[in-house]
Amino acid sequence: xxxxxRTAIVISLAGAAAGGWWWISRPPLVETEAVSRGPAVEAVxxxxxxxxxxxxxxxxxxxxxxxxxxxxxxxxxxxxxxxARLDDTVARAQVQEAEARAAFLREEAGRLRxxxxxxxxxxxxxxxxxxxARAAEAIVEAAxxxxxxYVLRSPIAGVVLRRDGEIGEVVDTTTxxxxxxxxxxxxVTAEVDEEDIPRVTPGxxxxxKADAFPGRTLDGTVADITPKGxxxxxxxxxxxxxxxxxxxxxxxxxxxxxILQADPxxxxxxxxxxxxxxxxxxxxxxxxxxxxxxxxxxxLRTAVKSGVEEGQRVVRDPPAxxxxxxxxxxxxxxxxx
Numbered sequence: 001x002x003x004x005x006r007t008a009i010v011i012s013l014a015g016a017a018a019g020g021w022w023w024i025s026r027p028p029l030v031e032t033e034a035v036s037r038g039p040a041v042e043a044v045x046x047x048x049x050x051x052x053x054x055x056x057x058x059x060x061x062x063x064x065x066x067x068x069x070x071x072x073x074x075x076x077x078x079x080x081x082x083x084a085r086l087d088d089t090v091a092r093a094q095v096q097e098a099e100a101r102a103a104f105l106r107e108e109a110g111r112l113r114x115x116x117x118x119x120x121x122x123x124x125x126x127x128x129x130x131x132x133a134r135a136a137e138a139i140v141e142a143a144x145x146x147x148x149x150y151v152l153r154s155p156i157a158g159v160v161l162r163r164d165g166e167i168g169e170v171v172d173t174t175t176x177x178x179x180x181x182x183x184x185x186x187x188v189t190a191e192v193d194e195e196d197i198p199r200v201t202p203g204x205x206x207x208x209k210a211d212a213f214p215g216r217t218l219d220g221t222v223a224d225i226t227p228k229g230x231x232x233x234x235x236x237x238x239x240x241x242x243x244x245x246x247x248x249x250x251x252x253x254x255x256x257x258x259i260l261q262a263d264p265x266x267x268x269x270x271x272x273x274x275x276x277x278x279x280x281x282x283x284x285x286x287x288x289x290x291x292x293x294x295x296x297x298x299x300l301r302t303a304v305k306s307g308v309e310e311g312q313r314v315v316r317d318p319p320a321x322x323x324x325x326x327x328x329x330x331x332x333x334x335x336x337x
Contacts, residue, residue, distance in 0.1 A: 027327040032282050032313040033270050040266035040303035042296040043207070043257035044200055046238065048190030050252045055181025056156050060086060061149040063172045066165050071178065073163050077154045083178050084165065088150035095143040102136035109133040154180050161250055186248060188220060188240040190256050194229055197236040199260055201225075206240045210254045218246060222258060266295060266303035273314045274302060280315040280322060281308060282330075287315060289324035 064086030071083045109129040116126040158180045165177040188208065192200055206220040226237040240256060242248060269292075273279055277294065280287040292307030308314065315322065322328075 027285070027329045028319050028322065029329045029331065030318065030322075031316045031331065033273070033316050035304075035308050035310050035312045035314060036268050037265050037310055038268050038301070039262070039264045040268065040296040040298075040301070041257075041262045042260045044192060044196040044260060046190040046192045046256045046258065048188040048238075048240065048254055048256055050186055050188055050242070050248045050250055050254060052161070052181035052183065052250060053185050053187050054156065054158060055161065055179060056154070056158075057176040058083065058152055058154060058178040058180060059176045060152060060171050060173060062086070062146075063170070064088070064150060065170050066167050066177075069163070069165070069167060071154075071160050071163070073160050075160045077158065077160060077180060079154060079157045081154050082151055083154055083160075083180075084152040086150040086152075086171075088147055091143070091147055091150060095140065095147065098136070098140045098143045102133065102140045105129070105133040105136045152177060154178070156180060158182050181250075183250070184244055186242045186246060186250065187223065188242065188248075188254055188256060190238045190240060190254075191230075191233070191235040192238050192258070194234045194236060197225065197229070197238075200238060200258055205259045207257045207259065208240070208248070208254045210248060210252050212249075212252055213247060218248065218254075219243065220246075220256065261296065263295065263303060267305075267308065267310060268301045269304055269308065269314055270316050271298060271300055271302045272317050275318055279304075279308060280318045282313040282315065282328070285329075286325055286327050287318075287322065 066084055067087045068085040069083070070085075071077055071081075077083065109126070109132075112121055112126045112129045115121040116123055159182065160178060161181055161183070162179040163177065165171055165175070171177055188206075200222060202222050202224055204222045206222060208218040208220050209216070210218070220240040220242050223239045223241040225239075229236040238258070240258075248254065269279060274292075274294075278289050278291050281290050290307050293305040295303030295305050297303075315328070
């Protein structure tokens with residue numbers, strides 16, 4: 001009886017060991033996904049502001065108080081037209097003072113000239129008086145020119161797009177009082193990271209989004225790139241031309257995706273399925289490790305140019321120890337090819 005009991009125990013332990021070995025060597029359970037076709041787009045992201053192609057900011061050369069405004073928003077103005085005037089009372093008084101001094105010195109020079117002709121005064125005194133008179137005239141001319149600093153003129157012909165200033169307000173040299181330009185054509189001035197700028201070239205298409213038009217994608221085209229970047233911000237300025245019928249308005253902010261390459265019918269696989277440029281393709285109950293040529297890579301899907309075909313199933317998140325030819329298990333009801 002004791003012998004039989006020991007025999008039963010040995011058989012039972014052997015069976016348990018065999019069951020544990022079977023469990024350890026069981027093929028891994030994996031999820032798969034079919035290779036599909038769809039659009040693949042590689043783009044460079046940027047943010048920018050809508051502005052006219054032709055425009056100018058107009059502000060004062062000197063600090064002063066606005067006493068007259070001659071243009072309203074929406075008015076068309078010509079080049080050189082006066083848009084506003086600053087209080088120039090003090091400047092005009094300085095002109096009058098300079099003119100009075102110049103007049104006195106002219107008269108003094110004239111008096112000495114008459115005396116010098118009769119050799120009553122030395123020639124050196126006359127020369128000194130004439131020099132002082134000429135200097136005074138130059139001061140008068142400079143003071144008169146400074147009066148023009150109190151006048152704001154438009155440097156270009158165009159429409160007053162915006163006016164920031166009211167009569168009685170004191171404006172400084174850093175203040176922009178008028179924006180003058182043409183409402184069309186428009187462009188987007190965007191900033192592109194220096195790491196991406198080598199791939200951006202004029203003529204590339206840009207897809208634009210603005211908060212003012214939710215759910216709508218607008219078109220643009222890269223027009224030019226500023227040759228010098230900003231070394232502090234590490235960005236380059238890119239101009240994106242807009243069509244004449246764009247609904248965007250001056251001053252709007254936009255997000256731009258500059259299209260580097262696009263394939264409307266690319267072969268797509270889960271990005272998580274890639275392992276060092278290879279995919280595990282399901283072949284019945286096993287997998288084959290297949291090298292692939294990659295295209296546009298995205299966070300969820302990646303385009304492949306060769307190595308797999310549409311409809312083939314690949315392991316979505318291959319385990320670290322999965323090898324070529326290894327057996328796998330699929331979730332209940334999952335299809336395999």
